Amino acid sequence: MTASLHDRLTIHPDVDQALATGRAIVALESTLISHGLPYPQNVDVARASEAAVREAGAIPATIAIRDGRILVGLDDAALEELATAPSGSVLKAARPSLSAALTRKGWSATTVSATMIAAHAAGIRVFATGGIGGVHRGALGGPDAVHPPTFDISSDLEELAKTPMIVVCAGPKAILDVPATLEVLETRGVPVVAVGQADLPGFTARSAGIRAPWSVPDVPAAAALAEAHLALGLGGGIVICVPVPADVALPDDIARAVAERAAREADEAGVHGPALTPWLLARIAEITDGASIRANTALIINDARVAGEIAVMLAHVPR
Numbered sequence: 001m002t003a004s005l006h007d008r009l010t011i012h013p014d015v016d017q018a019l020a021t022g023r024a025i026v027a028l029e030s031t032l033i034s035h036g037l038p039y040p041q042n043v044d045v046a047r048a049s050e051a052a053v054r055e056a057g058a059i060p061a062t063i064a065i066r067d068g069r070i071l072v073g074l075d076d077a078a079l080e081e082l083a084t085a086p087s088g089s090v091l092k093a094a095r096p097s098l099s100a101a102l103t104r105k106g107w108s109a110t111t112v113s114a115t116m117i118a119a120h121a122a123g124i125r126v127f128a129t130g131g132i133g134g135v136h137r138g139a140l141g142g143p144d145a146v147h148p149p150t151f152d153i154s155s156d157l158e159e160l161a162k163t164p165m166i167v168v169c170a171g172p173k174a175i176l177d178v179p180a181t182l183e184v185l186e187t188r189g190v191p192v193v194a195v196g197q198a199d200l201p202g203f204t205a206r207s208a209g210i211r212a213p214w215s216v217p218d219v220p221a222a223a224a225l226a227e228a229h230l231a232l233g234l235g236g237g238i239v240i241c242v243p244v245p246a247d248v249a250l251p252d253d254i255a256r257a258v259a260e261r262a263a264r265e266a267d268e269a270g271v272h273g274p275a276l277t278p279w280l281l282a283r284i285a286e287i288t289d290g291a292s293i294r295a296n297t298a299l300i301i302n303d304a305r306v307a308g309e310i311a312v313m314l315a316h317v318p319r
């Protein structure tokens with residue numbers, strides 16, 4: 001009845017065995033399947049991400065919620081069900097909506113924050129997503145703001161500050177106020193690390209147009225830094241940012257201009273709350289005639305591969 005987080009976990013046998021034998025595991029989130037991408041790209045990317053984790057030598061654990069249970073590892077039928085569920089029937093579960101998600105029937109998808117909570121409870125240390133949430137444009141008001149501050153700051157940032165997890169992504173989503181997002185992460189003590197370049201990766205673009213707080217030359221160096229961070233026992237996560245593959249990347253200036261336009265349109269349309277990020281991603285897909293979807297899918301799979309490599313490099317470290 002009043003089950004604890006641990007009591008709510010249903011761990012897939014493959015993941016359970018990997019946990020028992022100390023094999024590398026990578027958690028994958030499910031909101032990008034239900035709310036971030038259209039069908040069939042969503043199920044294709046979910047399958048391809050799992051395959052990329054396996055090719056790197058690790059076990060994938062896609063996390064979602066169904067009928068009061070947190071599923072850690074989905075089989076293929078479950079992935080398909082989640083990806084094809086009627087629009088609006090899947091709840092977007094973050095830390096603030098986790099209890100609501102667990103006390104209703106049917107599917108909920110987990111965001112970065114909820115996935116981190118579940119993965120940590122299961123004993124998983126590495127997690128791959130597309131782009132983390134952050135400070136939305138206009139959240140803080142400011143000189144260009146037409147409206148008072150909205151305070152729309154993703155619960156992903158608070159989660160990164162308190163849950164120890166290596167989060168591999170392609171940077172904060174370009175729809176955000178990226179400099180403000182970096183400032184919040186700095187204040188909350190979360191290392192943000194670019195791999196292979198000085199610039200912060202810009203989600204669907206190679207660069208966000210600002211330098212990353214820290215850079216490492218390659219994936220082994222990222223793994224070593226992440227291991228050092230977790231070993232300190234500070235309690236928070238580390239964000240490893242891998243640039244989107246060059247062949248599908250949107251040009252930096254176009255990605256930024258399109259994100260600004262979509263954010264303006266969302267404001268005019270009065271879209272806010274948890275619906276905002278999915279709305280912006282869908283609108284950007286329209287404006288770019290699908291180019292953003294090609295970049296988004298490729299970067300998610302690439303992040304999954306890199307997360308798999310990091311998990312394998314850290315598999316020797318006792319949990």
Ligand code: PSU
Binds near residue numbers: 129
């Ligand atoms: N990465 C993507 N697509 C997505 C997301 C990440 O490529 O849709 C999701 C993640 O689940 C992230 C969420 O936690 O977007 C952020 O939502 P919000 O801004 O409402 O916190």
Ligand code: MN
Binds near residue numbers: 152153154155273274
């Ligand atoms: Mn929000």
